[in-house]
Amino acid sequence: MDELVLFPIVEIKVKQEIEQLGTKEKYWIYCQEEKCKKLFKIGRPNTGEDWAEVAAYEIAKLIDLPAAKYEFAKYKNSLGTVSTSIVLDNEQLIHGNEFLAEIDNNYPVNKFYKVKEYRLDTAAKIVSDIDEQYPNLSSLVNFIGYIVFDCLIANQDRHHENWGFILKQQGKLSLAPSYDHAAGFGCREQDAKIAERLVTKDKNFTVAAYCQRAKTPFYDKRSQRLGTLEACKLLGSNYPEQLCYWLEKIATIGTDDIRNIFARIPNEFISEKQRLFAQAILKENMTKLTALKKEICQNE
Ligand SMILES: Nc1ncnc2c1ncn2[C@@H]1O[C@H](COP(=O)(O)OP(=O)(O)O)[C@@H](O)[C@H]1O
Numbered sequence: 001m002d003e004l005v006l007f008p009i010v011e012i013k014v015k016q017e018i019e020q021l022g023t024k025e026k027y028w029i030y031c032q033e034e035k036c037k038k039l040f041k042i043g044r045p046n047t048g049e050d051w052a053e054v055a056a057y058e059i060a061k062l063i064d065l066p067a068a069k070y071e072f073a074k075y076k077n078s079l080g081t082v083s084t085s086i087v088l089d090n091e092q093l094i095h096g097n098e099f100l101a102e103i104d105n106n107y108p109v110n111k112f113y114k115v116k117e118y119r120l121d122t123a124a125k126i127v128s129d130i131d132e133q134y135p136n137l138s139s140l141v142n143f144i145g146y147i148v149f150d151c152l153i154a155n156q157d158r159h160h161e162n163w164g165f166i167l168k169q170q171g172k173l174s175l176a177p178s179y180d181h182a183a184g185f186g187c188r189e190q191d192a193k194i195a196e197r198l199v200t201k202d203k204n205f206t207v208a209a210y211c212q213r214a215k216t217p218f219y220d221k222r223s224q225r226l227g228t229l230e231a232c233k234l235l236g237s238n239y240p241e242q243l244c245y246w247l248e249k250i251a252t253i254g255t256d257d258i259r260n261i262f263a264r265i266p267n268e269f270i271s272e273k274q275r276l277f278a279q280a281i282l283k284e285n286m287t288k289l290t291a292l293k294k295e296i297c298q299n300e
């Protein structure tokens, strides 16, 4: 068996410019030698927000989903992650809410949750329209990839500033790689609750029940908030080919790949309970997504 190598922890020497967007404390770091920009983000205490970012990035790599790179990081005694900027010099990240506001003057750009106007069909249409202008940039298939990925990792936080487009120098727009997965894998659940969930006989408290209840921030045309699997199904009705592309990718993930990722997370970032819970969530969601593939995809 290959020797297990823990994920490295990048040491931050100086925190530079503060990033105001989002809710967590974060700073841009400019690294001269590598000519790059990295965002140092500090996960909240008593949560697994840091490992969730790194695990999500590693899983995204398994299925070739474009995602910002996340590594563990430390500044003095503060643990966090660094993510390499997905925006090059001369490029701009424009968030989803700006596009939604373009088609609806009253769109609540500064409200992040319980936004009934935040509809999945509308967002997918925005991406699909841009895809028609720049088809070789694969924005639509990647957007559907985000939604499938969110279902896989139980990420409920794909609000309208947690995705967007990169405006390139020549004026071209393409969907940005996925970022901000700090709400995935039930990483904010406390150990005592996790322990109970892992062994409970109460059907409403199992890992399966937890996954079943996972919701996206998106709404459907009946103003119902969409569950993570429901969102995939809805996209499947309009874009079956793109959905099946990702469902097939998910089916290639091995239990060993997942075990390996969680075993490589240093102990100072994750508890044993969190390791088990995250893997149980993934197993449950992989089963659900594989069943969906059987139901709707050809080649079955
Ligand atoms: N890797 C990245 N490259 C470029 N911009 C980023 C990157 N990660 C985050 N951002 C920007 O910073 C904002 C806040 O970061 P995010 O990870 O979403 O933090 P929070 O968890 O506090 O919401 C994002 O909405 C995005 O605009």
Ligand SMILES: [Mg+2]
Pocket: 022, 023, 161, 162, 180
């Ligand atoms: Mg965010």
